[in-house]
Amino acid sequence: MNETSAWVILIAAIFTNNILLSNFLGMCSFLACSKQIPTALGLGAAVIFVMTGTVALNYWIYHSLLVPLEIEHLQFIVFIAVIAAFVQFVEMFIERFSPPLYYALGIFLPLITVNCAILGASLFMVIRKYTFAQSMGFGFGAGVGWALAIVLIAGLQRKMLYSNVPWPFRGVAITMIITGVMAMAFMGFAGMVTIQ
Amino acid sequence: MVYLWAILVFVGVLAGLSLLLTLAERLLLNYGICAIDVNGGEKTFDVEGGQTLLTALTGAEIFIPSACGGRGSCGFCKVTVLSGGGRILPTETSYVTRKEARAGVRLACQVKVREDMEVRIPEELLNVKMFAATVASTVSLTYDMKEIRMALSEPAEISQRPGQYVQIQAPSPEGAVFRAYSIASPTYDDRAVELVVRLIPGGVASTYLHGVAEGEAMLFTGPYGEFRLNEEPDTEIICVGGGAGMAPMKNIIYSIYDRWPERSCWLFFGCRTTKDIFYLDEFRALAAKHPSFHVVYALSDPLEPDEPWDGETGFIHLSVDKCLDPGVKRQAFLCGPPPMIDAVIRVLEAKGLREQDIFYDKF
Numbered sequence A: 001m002n003e004t005s006a007w008v009i010l011i012a013a014i015f016t017n018n019i020l021l022s023n024f025l026g027m028c029s030f031l032a033c034s035k036q037i038p039t040a041l042g043l044g045a046a047v048i049f050v051m052t053g054t055v056a057l058n059y060w061i062y063h064s065l066l067v068p069l070e071i072e073h074l075q076f077i078v079f080i081a082v083i084a085a086f087v088q089f090v091e092m093f094i095e096r097f098s099p100p101l102y103y104a105l106g107i108f109l110p111l112i113t114v115n116c117a118i119l120g121a122s123l124f125m126v127i128r129k130y131t132f133a134q135s136m137g138f139g140f141g142a143g144v145g146w147a148l149a150i151v152l153i154a155g156l157q158r159k160m161l162y163s164n165v166p167w168p169f170r171g172v173a174i175t176m177i178i179t180g181v182m183a184m185a186f187m188g189f190a191g192m193v194t195i196q
Numbered sequence B: 001m002v003y004l005w006a007i008l009v010f011v012g013v014l015a016g017l018s019l020l021l022t023l024a025e026r027l028l029l030n031y032g033i034c035a036i037d038v039n040g041g042e043k044t045f046d047v048e049g050g051q052t053l054l055t056a057l058t059g060a061e062i063f064i065p066s067a068c069g070g071r072g073s074c075g076f077c078k079v080t081v082l083s084g085g086g087r088i089l090p091t092e093t094s095y096v097t098r099k100e101a102r103a104g105v106r107l108a109c110q111v112k113v114r115e116d117m118e119v120r121i122p123e124e125l126l127n128v129k130m131f132a133a134t135v136a137s138t139v140s141l142t143y144d145m146k147e148i149r150m151a152l153s154e155p156a157e158i159s160q161r162p163g164q165y166v167q168i169q170a171p172s173p174e175g176a177v178f179r180a181y182s183i184a185s186p187t188y189d190d191r192a193v194e195l196v197v198r199l200i201p202g203g204v205a206s207t208y209l210h211g212v213a214e215g216e217a218m219l220f221t222g223p224y225g226e227f228r229l230n231e232e233p234d235t236e237i238i239c240v241g242g243g244a245g246m247a248p249m250k251n252i253i254y255s256i257y258d259r260w261p262e263r264s265c266w267l268f269f270g271c272r273t274t275k276d277i278f279y280l281d282e283f284r285a286l287a288a289k290h291p292s293f294h295v296v297y298a299l300s301d302p303l304e305p306d307e308p309w310d311g312e313t314g315f316i317h318l319s320v321d322k323c324l325d326p327g328v329k330r331q332a333f334l335c336g337p338p339p340m341i342d343a344v345i346r347v348l349e350a351k352g353l354r355e356q357d358i359f360y361d362k363f
Helices: A006-014 A027-032 A037-066 A072-097 A099-105 A108-112 A116-127 A132-160 A172-189 B002-028 B053-059 B098-102 B204-211 B243-259 B280-289 B316-323 B338-350
Strands: B033-038 B043-048 B078-083 B105-107 B117-120 B129-140 B145-154 B165-170 B177-182 B192-198 B217-224 B236-242 B265-271 B293-299 B330-336 B358-362
Touching: A006 A132, A027 A132, A027 A172, A037 A072, A037 A108, A037 A116, A037 A132, A037 B002, A072 A099, A072 A108, A072 A116, A072 B002, A116 A132, A132 A172, B033 B053, B053 B078, B053 B117, B129 B192, B145 B204, B165 B192, B165 B204, B177 B192, B177 B204, B177 B243, B192 B204, B192 B243, B236 B243, B236 B316, B236 B338, B243 B265, B243 B280, B243 B330, B265 B316, B280 B293, B293 B316, B316 B338, B330 B338, B338 B358
Parallel strands: B033 B117, B236 B265, B236 B330, B265 B293, B330 B358
Antiparallel strands: B033 B043, B078 B105, B078 B117, B129 B145, B129 B217, B145 B192, B165 B177, B165 B217
């Protein structure tokens, strides 16, 4: 059993083990929606919310259904189904009870159903044998880390509007390059805490 | 045993999730009956909440134009929502300008009816009807063009202006969709509607229309379109079309010569090769009857060796430039691919036409 405190895991998931910058998960929506800061913030908030929620749900399903019946190999397909249903449910829920939030997140929620970072967080939870509290810390931290990365990249992209990027590198290419540079910058946090 | 458990658990999880979602949809997305008020009390009706405004209006027989079928990708279904529509959605901002947004303009296909609403719709659209018709004839004009004539059954007559269009209902795997087609039959031919349809590979409506047989029943709504023909007989009319852009031209020209037999009018039609030519004989016969009507067809691709052709060659805007004298009072109507329209607009403006006298439909 892993003894690390949930708070340490939270901090580590944001900085040292950022799911986007160290695992390069969730790249598709990251590349598509990192042009403007408000869009990035909206998508980031949706990812934080869905990641925390699905990690909690999947923890419960994994440990009270799949493990006792010894059918852990079903985890992929079950996790995906849970994520898809959760996103649908959340969309309906906030559409009903919080129209402003729905208008802010509305179009991003369906987008992240297919975000591999969401599934990745649930799978890491299994691989790293987290307890429930640790899973929550990890789910929330990974979401915050992903949101932080996309907002930072959106800020950089905005600055780059005025810089003279050589034309073969324009668009996705330069986004990949600055993501790589930022990943290296985040390696500076590496000695702070480690989780595995 | 483990296989049985695996199957049972997986099916159970999926069934549980679907049940939860169905329940949630029942309980959460039930908005009850909402009242919709059109144009300050002119028409009021109750609809089931939760559907889009476009569907609700269509259900109340108010037909808002929508070329994309409600996916928010054409921007035709603009209506003004005075109350009850919520905030403008990110999916609408690319079609609604800031000025329009301040006035409450929304895309009807994106707005959901969640509460009582007040909307404003242009008077003209309230006259749009749903027509039931049967296919009277289909004629292959070229290898990819078909003329389809629909005889109206209910209502039996249509009152349309040249340049207007109808929306044909076509079946698709995702349910019925509506696609816009210009009316090719002239105004006085009020018991039928003719279309000129180019077959687009993979196109839902064009494939359907190329496949209809005589006697088949069809549904469409219309007429739509803001274009108004200049009513002064001394204003020359310039029609420039390419491809399926022939349809509105045919309507305009035949309507003009029915009303003003002496009025001056030019038709420029751009094709690639002689295989793309249609209606040329009909228009030449019309030009023989009305000397003030001029027909110019131009082929943009080089002719085959010893292919007979007595018309123009080169792009159509060059023919427009060559044939028209500057400084005549004119109104122009262009219909065709965007690069052609842009080139023709430049030529026409150089000939002294004002921007507000040039109407166009790019597709």
